[in-house]
Amino acid sequence: xxxxxxxxxxSTPAPVxxxxxxxxxxxxxSGSSDGWAQQYLPELMEKEAEVFGPxxxxxxxxxxxxxxxxxxxxxxxxxxxxxxxxxxxxxxxxASNGQITIxxxxxxxxQTTTHGxxxxxxxxxxxxxITSQCYVSVAAAGSATVTLLPYKTATLATEGFGNTDAxxxxxxxxxxxxxxxxxxxxxxxxxxxxxxxxFTNKPIILKDFYTISGSDTAxxxxxxxxxxxxxxxxxxxxxxxxxxxxxYTDYLEMSMMESVRADNASGSTVDETLGTACDxxxxxxxxxxxxxxxxxxxxxxGVNAATDLAExxxxxAEFDKQGAIEENMMFVNRGTSLAxxxxxxxxxxxxxxxxSYGVFSNSEDMALNLGFxxxxxxxxxxxxxxxxxxxxxxxxxxxxxxxxxxxxxxxxIPAGVSSVYDQQLGKNLKRPFLHVRYRASQTDNRRMKTxxxxxxxxxxxxxxxxEIHYLSERCLITQGANNFMLMN
Numbered sequence: 066x067x068x069x070x071x072x073x074x075x076s077t078p079a080p081v082x083x084x085x086x087x088x089x090x091x092x093x094x095s096g097s098s099d100g101w102a103q104q105y106l107p108e109l110m111e112k113e114a115e116v117f118g119p120x121x122x123x124x125x126x127x128x129x130x131x132x133x134x135x136x137x138x139x140x141x142x143x144x145x146x147x148x149x150x151x152x153x154x155x156x157x158x159x160a161s162n163g164q165i166t167i168x169x170x171x172x173x174x175x176q177t178t179t180h181g182x183x184x185x186x187x188x189x190x191x192x193x194x195i196t197s198q199c200y201v202s203v204a205a206a207g208s209a210t211v212t213l214l215p216y217k218t219a220t221l222a223t224e225g226f227g228n229t230d231a232x233x234x235x236x237x238x239x240x241x242x243x244x245x246x247x248x249x250x251x252x253x254x255x256x257x258x259x260x261x262x263x264f265t266n267k268p269i270i271l272k273d274f275y276t277i278s279g280s281d282t283a284x285x286x287x288x289x290x291x292x293x294x295x296x297x298x299x300x301x302x303x304x305x306x307x308x309x310x311x312x313y314t315d316y317l318e319m320s321m322m323e324s325v326r327a328d329n330a331s332g333s334t335v336d337e338t339l340g341t342a343c344d345x346x347x348x349x350x351x352x353x354x355x356x357x358x359x360x361x362x363x364x365x366x367g368v369n370a371a372t373d374l375a376e377x378x379x380x381x382a383e384f385d386k387q388g389a390i391e392e393n394m395m396f397v398n399r400g401t402s403l404a405x406x407x408x409x410x411x412x413x414x415x416x417x418x419x420x421s422y423g424v425f426s427n428s429e430d431m432a433l434n435l436g437f438x439x440x441x442x443x444x445x446x447x448x449x450x451x452x453x454x455x456x457x458x459x460x461x462x463x464x465x466x467x468x469x470x471x472x473x474x475x476x477x478i479p480a481g482v483s484s485v486y487d488q489q490l491g492k493n494l495k496r497p498f499l500h501v502r503y504r505a506s507q508t509d510n511r512r513m514k515t516x517x518x519x520x521x522x523x524x525x526x527x528x529x530x531x532e533i534h535y536l537s538e539r540c541l542i543t544q545g546a547n548n549f550m551l552m553n
Contacts, residue, residue, distance in 0.1 A: 125396065125454065126318055126501060126541075132512065134505035139267050140542060146260035150181045150236040156229055160222035163202075163213045165190070165232070176209040181257040183248060185239045188213065192232045195225045200240065204254075264358075268504055268540040269324065269348045270511075271316055275309040279521050279529040306533055310515075313535045317513070319460070321501060321541040324350035348540045351499070352473060358546035360387075363553040373408055374442070380477070380550060381443050388548040390479040392446045397475030398455035398462070401552065405449060409437045447477070475552035479545065498548065503539040511538040 157164040167180040182188065186201040190213060199221075203212035215224050226232070241247070248254045327347040355361070360383055362376060384390070397405070439448040455473060456462045465472035479498050504511040514536040517523065521531035543549070 125452065126321060126499070131500040133500060133502055134510075134512070135268075135502045136504065136506055139265055140502050140540060141263060141265050142542065142544065143261045143263045144545060146262060150257070152180055152182070152234050153231065154234060155231050156221065156226055157210055158228065160226040160228055160230065161220045163199075163215075163221050164210050165213060165221075165234070167209050167211060167234070178207050178209050180209070180211075182211050182234070182236060183254045185241055185248060185254075186236050187238045187240050189235045189237055190221075190226075190232050191234075192226055192230045197221070197224045197226075206255075266349050266502075266540045266542060267346060268502065268538045269320065269346075270536065270538045271313070271320060273309060273313040273316070273535045274532060275306045276519075276530050276532045277305070277521075279519070279531065282521050282531060309533070310535065314513075315460075317537055317539065319454070320348075320350065321539070322351045322454070324348045324541075325353045349543070350541055351476070351543060352551060354541075354543035354546045355476065355549045355551040358543075359549040359551060360547070361551045361553055374412075377442055381445055383550075384445065384548070388479070388545060390548050391444055392480040393448070394478050394480055395447055395449045395475055396452035396455075396478070397449065397552065398452060398465070401474045402449060402451050406437050409440055448480075452476075471553065473551065473553060477550035477552065479548040498544050500542050500544075501539055502542055503537065511536065513537050 153168045154165050155168075157166045166176055167182065168176055182201055182204050184201055184204050186204075188199050188201060190197055190199055197215050197217065199213035199215050201211060202214050203210075213221060215221060218224050239248070248256075325347050326349050327345060349357070360380075362380060384393075437449065439446065441447070452475065454460050454462075455465065455475065458466070461473065465474070514534075516534050518525045518532045518534065519528045519530045520526065
C-alpha cells in the first residue's frame, strides 16, 4: 500500500530570509477577484491554525543528561581501561616451538612489546576451534614474543594449533613451585600499571538573531498568533521572534547530536587548527561519538534494526563485553517503535488474534493498547520512547527517508552515572554518561545568552530597529561510549 500526498500538501513551511507576500495575508491585490475591490469582504478566521503540532524537538538531552559549566576551551576526561589481561595475537612461525606474537589489545592488530603477560602466568589461548590452558615459560622484556607450554600436551602444534593461526589469549592466574621466589625474581618481569584512555572535546559557538524595524513593531497584524515559546497576540513580530528563539533552542540540541570534528587530513577548508580558510573546528556530537567509540547494530537495508529477539540477544552479548549496565533507554523512530511492539506482542501466547497485547487486561469497553514502553530481557531493562527528531520530516526524519542505508533509527543510552577523573578539578566525579558542558564564569554565562540592541524599547543605538541576539558556547560529553548503541 502506498500513501500519496495531495498536490497542495502543506509540507514545506520552511522560513525564508525575506519579508514576502507569502509571509502575510494579502487582501490588497489590485484587479484581483480576491482583493479589496470585490463586492464582499472575506470572512477572516483570526486564529492561526497549528497544523504541525509541537514543532520543536528539544528536550531529549534534558531528559537523559545534565548541564555543567566550564571555563576552558577544551574538556579533557579519562575513562578507565579494562582490568584483566586479554589480547589477540598470531602463532609466531611454527606452532611446535610454542612461540606467539602479542598484539596491542583485543581490538588492534599492531604488535606490542608492552603487554602485561609475564613468566609464571597461566593463560587460556583460543583459536577458531581450539582452546588450551598453558604456562608462560618465556616473556622477555621489550619483546612481543611469548613462549607457551600447554598443560595437556608437549607443544601448541600437538594441541592442534597451526602455523600463523590467529588467537585470543587471556591471563587467568599464575603458578609457582614450592620454595621459589615471586614474580619479581623472574627476569624481565615488572608490575602491571593500570591503563586508561583520555578523551577531549571542544565547545562550539552557536549564534542567531532576529531583527524588525521600529515602525513594524507598532503594526497590528491580521492574524492572532501563538507559538512554542509562549508568544501570542496580534503582533506578527512576536511570532517571528518566538519562532527564531524556538528554532535556535532546537539548534543547540541538534548540534550536540549531529556535529562532527573537522578532519585536518581531509584537505577540507574546515580546518580544526582554525586557519585562515575557515574558523570552524567542529565538535564531537552524540552520533559521531557512538560511531567512533561505541557500538552499532543494523537491520537489513531499509528495514528496522533491533526488532527481533535474536538481534536483541546479540546486543545483550555486546553489552556483556562492555560495562554490563542493566538499565538502558531506547529512543527510536516510529517504524522501529512499532516493529518492537509487534515483536513483543508475538511473545504473548494469548494474542493469537492480535488483540490482547499491550495492556493484557484489555476489555471490550476500553481502547486497545497496542504499545509497549519497556521490557526486560536477561538481566537488562530497556525503556522505549519515541524520538520526535528521528520522525519529523523537517529534521532527521527527512534525511533518513533520503538515505536509507545510513539512516539512524534509534539510539540506546545507558541510564545512571559514571565515575571519571576530571583533569581540571583533579579528582574523580560521578556524572551522567551524557551531559552538556557550556562556557561560564562569574563575568559571563554563555549557556544561553539573549540581548536586545537598537532603539526600540531600551535604546542602545541610533538604529531604528529592534535586534534580538542569541549565543551559546557548548559541547557534549559522551562518557563510556562503549556502553551506547546506535541503531542503523
